[in-house]
Amino acid sequence: MSVNDPDLAKPAPSGQAAAAPRRDLSQPLPPGSRIGILGSGQLGRMAALAAARLGYRCHAYGPEANAPANQVCDAATVAAYDDVEALKRFAAAVDVVTFEFENIPLATVEVLEALVPLRPGTRVLSICQHRLREKDFCRSVSVPTADYRPARDAEELVEAFAAIGRPCILKSAELGYDGKGQVRIHPDSDLDEAWAAMRGHAAAAVGIVEAVVEFRMEISVIVARGSDGAMRTYVPVENRHRNHILDETIVPANLSQDLSDKAEAIARHLAQEMGLVGLLAVEMFVTHDGKVLVNEMAPRPHNSGHWSLDACVTSQFEQFIRAVAGLPLGATERLCDAVMKNLLGDEVDDWRKILSDPGSKLHLYGKASARPGRKMGHVTRLIRR
Ligand code: AMP
Numbered sequence: 103m104s105v106n107d108p109d110l111a112k113p114a115p116s117g118q119a120a121a122a123p124r125r126d127l128s129q130p131l132p133p134g135s136r137i138g139i140l141g142s143g144q145l146g147r148m149a150a151l152a153a154a155r156l157g158y159r160c161h162a163y164g165p166e167a168n169a170p171a172n173q174v175c176d177a178a179t180v181a182a183y184d185d186v187e188a189l190k191r192f193a194a195a196v197d198v199v200t201f202e203f204e205n206i207p208l209a210t211v212e213v214l215e216a217l218v219p220l221r222p223g224t225r226v227l228s229i230c231q232h233r234l235r236e237k238d239f240c241r242s243v244s245v246p247t248a249d250y251r252p253a254r255d256a257e258e259l260v261e262a263f264a265a266i267g268r269p270c271i272l273k274s275a276e277l278g279y280d281g282k283g284q285v286r287i288h289p290d291s292d293l294d295e296a297w298a299a300m301r302g303h304a305a306a307a308v309g310i311v312e313a314v315v316e317f318r319m320e321i322s323v324i325v326a327r328g329s330d331g332a333m334r335t336y337v338p339v340e341n342r343h344r345n346h347i348l349d350e351t352i353v354p355a356n357l358s359q360d361l362s363d364k365a366e367a368i369a370r371h372l373a374q375e376m377g378l379v380g381l382l383a384v385e386m387f388v389t390h391d392g393k394v395l396v397n398e399m400a401p402r403p404h405n406s407g408h409w410s411l412d413a414c415v416t417s418q419f420e421q422f423i424r425a426v427a428g429l430p431l432g433a434t435e436r437l438c439d440a441v442m443k444n445l446l447g448d449e450v451d452d453w454r455k456i457l458s459d460p461g462s463k464l465h466l467y468g469k470a471s472a473r474p475g476r477k478m479g480h481v482t483r484l485i486r487r
Contacts, residue, residue: 125197127219127329129426130273133157138196138218139171140164142178143469144404144477146171148411152419155207160429163192164475170467171202175444193217200380200426202402204231207278221329221426222401226248229376230401233310236273240396243375248387248398253282253309259297262311263287272300275308284346311366315395317387321355322406325371326421326431327378334434336418338365341385344446347475351406353413357388364394372399381422381457383407399441405477409442412431412463412482439485450478 132138137153142164150171151159155360159176159336162169163474167184172178176410177195181188183206190213193199198219201211204227213223228238240247251262253272263270274283287295300309320343324336340355341348369384376382383404385397407418416424416432424431445452450472456464 104267110142125219125439127198127310127428130429131158131197131425134159134194135198135236137162137423137426138163138192138199138214139175139202140199140201140206142166142169142171142175143202144170144469146457147174147467148417148419149403149422150175150466152417153423153427155280156420156423156427156428156429158423161192161196163189168470170469173468175294180356183207183447186213189213190217190408198426199225200402200422204400204402206231221374221380226376226378226380226382226401227349230382231369232275232308233273233398237310238475239376240372243371245372246393248315249310249313251258252350253297253311254307256297259309259311259395259468260294263293266311269314271312273297273310273312273378274300275310278455278464282346287311300323315387315389315397318390318413319355319357320383320385320386320397321357321365321388321394322351322383324404324407324418325366325369325378325379326381326418326425326434327373328425328431329379329428331374332431333370333373334421334431335366335369336410336434337411337436338362338413339406347476347477348444349443349446351409353409353436353440354441355388361394363393366474368394376401380425381418405444405478405480406442406467408480409440409482411465413438413440413484436446441445441483441485443483444477444483445479445481447474447478448472453479456481 136159138161142162146162147170153160161177162175162181167180167460181194199214229235237247239248251265253259265271268289270287285299296371318340319340323338327333328460337354340352342350370412375473375481383400387395403418403422412418415435456462461484472478
């Protein structure tokens with residue numbers, strides 16, 4: 103474990119975490135309070151920068167040294183998610199804990215939640231980190247998704263394929279992002295091979311079989327919900343992917359008012375029904391016949407909300423911190439239209455060119471090596487009329 107702040111690096115005298123009183127979050131966290139962030143990637147980095155502007159001190163926790171968030175946080179713990187002693191010390195050092203990605207083991211957050219307030223809570227995390235629970239949750243609150251069936255074993259897999267038909271998509275229920283753990287099943291695909299490929303992904307045992315949606319557009323809506331139940335949404339945006347990775351976000355999505363309202367209403371309904379305190383990004387498909395189907399949810403800032411840093415009154419990162427700290431939510435009005443482009447792999451080498459364009463805002467994440475497809479930064483082009 104390494105910690106930037108020398109005071110925090112010292113173990114408590116008993117060898118246990120110091121017994122700090124559990125923070126009462128019925129009042130907003132005052133400036134100077136410490137916000138713990140599980141995960142130390144670029145989302146944590148941009149959240150920590152927003153928190154610093156509001157006077158908070160952030161403490162990142164993750165397994166990677168010199169990670170994007172660690173470079174800008176007041177303190178950083180470099181430790182595994184199952185290191186209980188490190189988790190206890192982390193809990194003792196912060197006033198509230200949140201997370202910047204949802205693939206945090208539930209056992210980790212359960213250790214923390216017993217010691218320090220966690221926002222959003224374990225239930226929200228548990229729903230959003232598991233595709234089957236996520237879709238079951240949507241169904242339970244009458245939110246439409248692609249038709250799907252669980253595939254917990256080979257027998258259920260056969261039943262699922264029979265019910266959904268082909269083509270369809272077999273996805274691992276856990277640890278899937280950017281298309282990882284997904285297999286498209288065509289009429290001539292071999293089911294055993296598909297099952298083996300899906301299970302080979304992070305030892306995934308449970309699958310979900312989804313109908314292929316012939317969508318007109320992929321969109322997302324980000325909704326914030328405060329501890330008082332107040333909600334604010336950002337305008338629906340269009341997301342264009344390349345090799346399953348988000349390439350560009352177009353702000354706003356070119357939708358009728360009716361579809362835009364429908365998408366925002368779905369996001370609000372999900373946040374409300376989940377009892378969310380924090381941020382929820384809802385990815386959806388818009389079909390040719392005007393349906394809006396939920397694909398995925400993320401209970402944290404989202405890549406498709408990065409444009410808000412430069413084109414909104416309150417960015418998604420500030421809004422996230424406001425919700426976690428119990429502050430009033432900020433205005434989500436858009437100041438101008440925008441296009442956000444991810445800088446993947448060596449696209450980041452264009453930084454000089456991007457900086458010479460007066461209408462573009464560059465954000466780099468401080469990552470040392472530009473592996474192909476790795477999110478190194480993004481650029482937001484502001485469209486002022
Ligand atoms: P996901 O990891 O679920 O976000 O999927 C990655 C990408 O695969 C999505 O952004 C879509 O482009 C595509 N995709 C996922 N599920 C479906 C589906 N049921 N029908 C059609 N395309 C899908």
